[in-house]
Amino acid sequence: MTGIAEIAGETGLNGLDGYRMTVTRPTFPAPGHDHDRCTADAINHAVQVCERRAQKFTPIRRQVLQALLSSHRPLGAYEVIEELAKSMSRPAPITVYRALDFLMENGLVHRIESRNAFLACAHDHDDNAMVAFLICDRCGSVGEIPAGRVAQSLSDAARTTGFTPKLSVVEITGTCAHCQKAA
Numbered sequence: 077m078t079g080i081a082e083i084a085g086e087t088g089l090n091g092l093d094g095y096r097m098t099v100t101r102p103t104f105p106a107p108g109h110d111h112d113r114c115t116a117d118a119i120n121h122a123v124q125v126c127e128r129r130a131q132k133f134t135p136i137r138r139q140v141l142q143a144l145l146s147s148h149r150p151l152g153a154y155e156v157i158e159e160l161a162k163s164m165s166r167p168a169p170i171t172v173y174r175a176l177d178f179l180m181e182n183g184l185v186h187r188i189e190s191r192n193a194f195l196a197c198a199h200d201h202d203d204n205a206m207v208a209f210l211i212c213d214r215c216g217s218v219g220e221i222p223a224g225r226v227a228q229s230l231s232d233a234a235r236t237t238g239f240t241p242k243l244s245v246v247e248i249t250g251t252c253a254h255c256q257k258a259a
């Protein structure tokens with residue numbers, strides 16, 4: 077198991093004590109699960125978030141989110157474009173990047189730094205809640221777990237050296253339970 081940790085700073089830890097992450101489904105859904113349901117729930121959630129924030133859920137924003145929801149694996153920006161090109165005329169990279177920025181700002185998509193890829197969030201958690209990403213080396217799926225406490229200890233440890241941590245990313249690679257069973 078290897079980890080990449082960039083520790084949460086002032087803003088990243090605001091939600092620590094009030095951490096909420098509604099666990100409505102397993103971190104790693106089983107192969108053959110009802111993925112249409114995951115997709116529908118995530119789209120509904122996005123519609124609600126945009127309504128609540130008076131943001132426009134434009135067609136391209138919806139299409140990019142839908143492309144990312146094609147699986148529980150994160151996709152690179154160019155993979156998103158390839159996915160979109162299956163059902164529409166190929167969008168310009170800048171258009172896709174803008175949509176990704178919007179989706180990330182609104183907590184609907186996470187950036188997986190170590191993969192340079194984007195993950196549709198399948199959970200309903202606070203924007204600033206610290207989550208750790210579990211990245212399966214075999215199937216490529218990424219799960220999310222609450223990581224407020226571990227981020228706080230890492231942040232504290234960094235601060236004792238006089239370092240001011242800023243970004244909040246914890247990514248852990250390994251093997252998911254389904255792939256271990258299949259091995």
Ligand SMILES: [Zn+2]
Pocket residue numbers: 105109110111112114115148
């Ligand atoms: Zn699913």
Ligand SMILES: [Zn+2]
Pocket residue numbers: 186197198199201207220
């Ligand atoms: Zn998430």
Ligand SMILES: [Zn+2]
Pocket residue numbers: 212213214215216217251252253254255
């Ligand atoms: Zn796996």
